[in-house]
Amino acid sequence: MSNLVNSINLNKTPNHIAIIMDGNGRWAKGKGMQRVFGHRNALTAVREAVDGASDIGTKYITLYAFSTENWNRPKLEVDALMSLLISSLKKELPDFQKNGIRVNSIGNIEQLPSNAQKVLLNVINQTKHNTTITLTFALSYGAREEIVNAIKNISKKVVNKEIDIEKIDEKIINNHLYTFNLPDVDLMIRTSGEQRISNFLLWQMAYAELYFTEVLWPDFRKEHLFNAIIDYQNRERRFGKTSEQIDKNE
Ligand code: FPP
Secondary structure (H helix, E strand, O other): OHHHHHOOOOOOOOOEEEEEOOOHHHHHHHOOOOHHHHHHOOHHHHHHHHHHHHHOOOOEEEEEEEEHHHHHOOHHHHHHHHHHHHHHHHHHHHHHHHOOEEEEEEOOHHHOOHHHHHHHHHHHHHOOOOOOEEEEEEEEEOHHHHHHHHHHHHHHHHHOOOOOHHHOOHHHHHHOOOOOOOOOOOEEEEOOOOOOOOOOOOOOOOOOEEEEOOOOHHHOOHHHHHHHHHHHHOOOOOOOOOHHHHHOOO
16 A cells, blocks of 8 residues: 555646545445445545545545435435435544545535535534645536536626626636536546446536546545556646647646
8 A cells, every 4th residue: 555655646646536436336235235335334435535635635525425316316315315414424523623624515505405404514614724625525416407507697697797798708607616616627536337427527527537446435445546546647638738748848
């Protein structure tokens, strides 16, 4: 493990990592257990990912905890996920404070049960001055819903003459997304072997490197994160330029 960390160039770490935490259900099924057992055993992986990102100096980590589509899951599973969210936020608060973790959320938070909203807003408020890393939970989040929401809000401002149509640019759109206070995603990791984006941060991942691993989320540990980072560092991010331009730092 220490070898793995030594292989990481700390001057070239991703500033923003986004993770699709997939495979909890299959992990539980593989053990002959109910799906909820997988979600309950996902918290160690969450801690390892956040600690690992923090260790290498990453400033933003965003976790896809509950999608707009997840509301269609059986009520029992939705309720269990909400309870898990509430209990783990409460339980982790002292560690968030100790480790300088600022908690943030993106998504249509008003759709969450009111007790979940309350706990979430309290943790966000209590951790707002922490500066080591920003941990964003995507909750009731869908990228298309986010874009629709942004368009509605921009349109209202156009009607009210607060924004001139000709002035609408990428920056204005960015400022109306749930992620207005987050930088673009540099690295997106998805576990469990699925190779899809699944309506996650579509705008923000325009230039992200994508990394897929077969590991099921409850088994995800720092070493898996570090392997993803090493893979990321071996890629050349060109942002539409040529290799020669990148080499010359143009
Ligand atoms: C995907 O696995 C996981 C989810 C839909 C929920 C993610 C939730 C957690 C990791 C729980 C902890 C998070 C918080 C914020 C407390 P899946 O159920 O789709 O697995 P499958 O594809 O194997 O069925």
